[in-house]
Structures are given as C-alpha cells and as structure tokens.
C-alpha cells in the first residue's frame with residue numbers, strides 16, 4: 001500500500017512543521033479522508049513527534065550546578081560572593097527569582113507561624129502569647145533586631161536595623177532606630193531578605 | 205532575557221564566577237537533556253553536561269557574541285557528545301551517505317544496531333524505546349532531530365550549531381525522521 005501522489009508526503013512534512021497554510025492543511029485533510037496510507041503516515045509522524053517532545057521533561061539531576069561550580073578553577077568564593085551581591089543588585093534579583101522558584105521557599109513562607117526573635121541584646125522583652133516583642137522605654141538594644149511572625153513595639157532605642165517579617169512595627173514617640181527599619185509582608189520581600197541574609201551571614 | 209544573559213556573560217568574562225552560576229542554572233536542563241538524548245546514559249550525560257559548562261567557563265573569552273550564548277553552549281555540548289560517541293564506536297563511519305529519500309540504508313542500519321543492554325532492561329516505556337532508536341541513529345541525523353524536535357530550535361540556529369547550511373539541516377531532519385518513524389511504528393505495533 002502506498003500513495004500515488006508524492007506531493008502529499010511533502011505536504012505532510014509541511015503541516016507537521018507548522019509551515020502549511022490554511023488551504024494546504026485543508027487540502028491534506030481532504031486527501032486523508034480517503035487515503036489510508038497518508039492518514040496512517042500522518043498519525044505515525046504526529047505520534048513520533050509528540051514522543052520526541054516528551055523528552056523535554058528530562059531535567060538535570062539534583063546538585064548539578066554545585067558540581068559544575070566545584071569543577072571550576074575558583075578562589076576566595078565567599079568574599080567575592082558578597083561583593084557581587086552588593087555590586088550587582090540586578091543579578092541578585094535574578095538569583096532571587098531562582099530562590100522564589102523553589103517550592104520550599106513558598107512552603108516555608110506559608111507554614112512558619114512561630115514567633116522568632118533574633119537579637120544580641122538582653123533588653124528585649126518577648127511576649128510569645130500575644131506575638132509581641134517590646135523594646136522597653138529607656139533601654140538601648142545594640143545590634144540588629146529581627147522578628148518573624150510577630151509585632152514589634154519600640155519604646156526605647158535600637159542601635160542597628162529592625163526587620164519585622166509578617167508583623168507590624170510600632171514606634172512609640174520616644175522610640176528610635178538608628179539603622180534601617182522595615183516590615184516584610186510579601187513573599188517576594190521575604191525571599192529577598194533571606195537571600196541577602198544568607199550571603200551576608202556566610203561572610204561573617 | 206537575552207540582555208540578561210549577555211550581562212551575565214560579561215560578568216563572567218571579568219572574572220566573576222558567581223555570575224556563571226546563573227548561566228548554569230539557566231541552561232543546565234537543556235544541555236543535560238541534549239547530552240542524555242545524544243548518549244542515552246544518564247551518568248555519561250551528566251558528566252558530558254558538566255564538562256560542557258566547565259569548557260564554556262574556561263573558554264568564555266572565546267565567546268564573541270557572534271551566536272546566541274545558548275547556540276554556543278549547544279555547539280560545545282554536541283561536539284563533546286560526538287567525540288565521546290566516536291571513541292566508543294571507532295569503526296562507525298560518519299560519512300556514510302544514506303541514499304534515497306526512502307531511507308532504506310539508514311533503516312537497515314537502525315534495525316541491526318545493537319541494543320543498549322543497560323537501558324533496555326531498566327526502561328520499558330515507549331518514549332524510552334524511542335530514545336533507544338534515537339541513539340541508534342547516525343549522530344548527524346540524531347543531532348538535527350534532537351535540536352529540532354526536543355529543543356525546538358529554528359533551522360537557522362541548528363545550522364549554526366552544526367556548522368551546516370539550512371538546506372542540509374532540513375535534509376537531515378527529514379531523513380532522520382523517516383528512519384525513526386519506521387522503527388517507531390514497529391515498536392508501537394509489536395505491543
């Protein structure tokens with residue numbers, strides 16, 4: 001069994017490569033409605049190409065990037081990493097994108113509800129039951145204060161940065177923060193913050 | 205995206221290897237996939253894909269932007285894969301032409317080629333069988349078929365990667381496809 005008209009073979013190729021016009025597609029369909037050979041050929045080719053496209057699901061194995069990086073002739077990674085981060089906010093935004101792409105980041109953002117407080121100071125008052133952290137009046141907290149899943153009330157002074165993740169920051173009139181102060185409500189900001197934190201703490 | 209890739213490349217050229225990490229992240233799946241389809245073995249594919257990136261890193265100053273960065277990477281990868289395949293099959297004649305549009309000679313080559321025992325036992329799925337058939341294709345057809353249908357590249361891009369004029373690329377895709385179709389039909393019908 002074969003088709004007497006050679007032309008349909010090249011027409012089938014054209015259709016499969018999405019190069020055929022509407023008219024040509026119509027012409028082929030008409031022909032295939034009474035030519036078993038071409039219809040079978042077309043079906044087999046379509047199935048074959050679909051199978052080939054299936055191959056797109058193959059992805060590089062876990063740890064691939066790390067392995068490549070470890071094979072490169074490198075030196076002084078950490079110092080460079082930090083400089084790179086500071087110098088290239090745009091590229092860091094791209095890294096942020098990769099961080100965000102990982103499902104674990106989103107899961108962590110959605111799951112974590114525990115109040116967590118990061119500080120070097122003993123003057124910070126933590127009230128877990130009401131998810132509240134207080135910098136009492138007259139006290140000075142030296143260093144950064146990072147609070148996750150809770151509110152912060154600043155009545156005294158913080159000589160450093162204040163970061164509130166998934167919480168509000170209230171400043172009393174006497175309250176003072178010498179460094180940066182910010183609230184993080186969005187997963188994007190949060191991932192950004194985590195990323196920055198990761199780079200910087202790695203250097204210390 | 206292209207602008208972003210360009211900026212990463214120029215950072216790497218200035219000695220910033222962290223920017224290279226971004227490039228690896230961007231292209232690792234494509235390159236690994238191509239290597240896997242070329243050599244048909246995951247371990248070897250991983251090794252070849254990693255080697256591709258290591259070469260790209262060490263030769264980054266030779267990349268002059270004449271091609272897209274991805275095209276340049278694909279070139280490195282296909283060359284490495286072909287080198288590896290040639291070492292494995294020293295008697296395989298690359299220049300053997302396949303006469304006739306019906307692909308008869310190619311077909312008989314495909315049909316008599318040795319199956320890969322390791323893969324044949326482990327993987328039974330249809331697309332894995334197809335993978336087997338891809339592996340048996342002479343590499344010039346294989347490369348063209350993979351770049352076209354798996355990586356979805358244009359004929360012009362494939363031409364740049366393979367250093368071939370577009371009409372030749374077209375012929376190779378056509379013949380490779382015909383040969384694959386025949387074995388693929390046998391596979392599906394024998395079930």
Ligand SMILES: [Zn+2]
Pocket residue numbers: 002003004005008031035037038039
């Ligand atoms: Zn017909």
